[in-house]
Amino acid sequence: MSKIALITGATSGIGEACAHLFAREHYNLILTGRRGDRLDALAKKLNTKYNTEIAVCAFDVRDREQVISNLEELPAKWKKVNVLINNAGLSQGLDPIQNGSYDDWDTMIDTNVKGFLYVSKVVSNWMVEHKTGHIINLGSIAGKEVYPNGNVYCATKAAVDALNQAMRIDLVTQGIRVTAIHPGAVETEFSEVRFKGDKDRAKKVYAGFEPLVADDIAETIWFVVSRPPHVNINELTIMPTAQASATIISRK
Numbered sequence: 001m002s003k004i005a006l007i008t009g010a011t012s013g014i015g016e017a018c019a020h021l022f023a024r025e026h027y028n029l030i031l032t033g034r035r036g037d038r039l040d041a042l043a044k045k046l047n048t049k050y051n052t053e054i055a056v057c058a059f060d061v062r063d064r065e066q067v068i069s070n071l072e073e074l075p076a077k078w079k080k081v082n083v084l085i086n087n088a089g090l091s092q093g094l095d096p097i098q099n100g101s102y103d104d105w106d107t108m109i110d111t112n113v114k115g116f117l118y119v120s121k122v123v124s125n126w127m128v129e130h131k132t133g134h135i136i137n138l139g140s141i142a143g144k145e146v147y148p149n150g151n152v153y154c155a156t157k158a159a160v161d162a163l164n165q166a167m168r169i170d171l172v173t174q175g176i177r178v179t180a181i182h183p184g185a186v187e188t189e190f191s192e193v194r195f196k197g198d199k200d201r202a203k204k205v206y207a208g209f210e211p212l213v214a215d216d217i218a219e220t221i222w223f224v225v226s227r228p229p230h231v232n233i234n235e236l237t238i239m240p241t242a243q244a245s246a247t248i249i250s251r252k
């Protein structure tokens, strides 16, 4: 029987790249995100290409009731999740703390921390029941280093870093592996979302150097997941070669 991966935020970027890679590796997939049309199109494409079975679950991770009901209503066979890729997340704005937007702060905290926790609780319970599983948490270099105006986004990713450690401690007796991936600059829709659709500003983030692409992260996640069952990679930081820290990037 095929293994199952549940990927949050599969409608674009890193989550979508993971969906392609895990389908290629014969996993059945539970794909989540808010944009149901994108999830349906992706599911169709992957099913045609790889004959993968796919369950589409469109919900907003910020809505606790939606998270719980959408996941708990899945048929029992889908609850034997082998890999959870806790990837849904975003940044909103890049302002000094005194000018920050309350709404942006709420969105980041509700998505990156609270939504992350809602999904983690439901799925880790399933994993405990089956005494197996691997949770991959998408942190960021932003959770390791605070950079100017990154304040609240950095704080949410520091929370992911802490929760990644906490999950490993709490789940160690259950045979569940827990890994954080902390990327530097990856060119996805991330900056367009941060700058609320300002494509020119988003493009400048990746100008003059070769950023990572979503497939680089998906391949790294696959490496981590495909280690033998007794091996857990606790965390992994991955940057473009041209990036030395959150703020030091060598641009041509």
Ligand code: NDP
Pocket (backbone or CB within 6 Å): 008, 009, 010, 011, 012, 013, 014, 015, 032, 033, 034, 035, 059, 060, 061, 062, 087, 088, 089, 090, 091, 111, 115, 138, 139, 140, 141, 182, 183, 184, 185, 186, 187, 188, 189, 190, 191, 193, 214
């Ligand atoms: P994208 O913007 O391309 O993808 C983000 C995904 O998160 C989308 O699928 C989006 O789906 C989903 N998402 C956002 N908000 C919600 C929500 N409220 N409910 C459900 N799903 C949501 O960005 P990336 O692929 O780059 O980001 C993926 C993860 O990687 C994030 O956690 C990000 O913080 C992290 N990261 C990104 C880096 C980068 O440089 N790009 C570097 C380090 C970490 P939808 O909008 O359809 O709901």
Ligand code: 8X3
Pocket (backbone or CB within 6 Å): 139, 140, 141, 142, 150, 183, 184, 185, 186, 190, 246
């Ligand atoms: C995304 C990377 O450096 O833009 O988490 O915050 S950064």
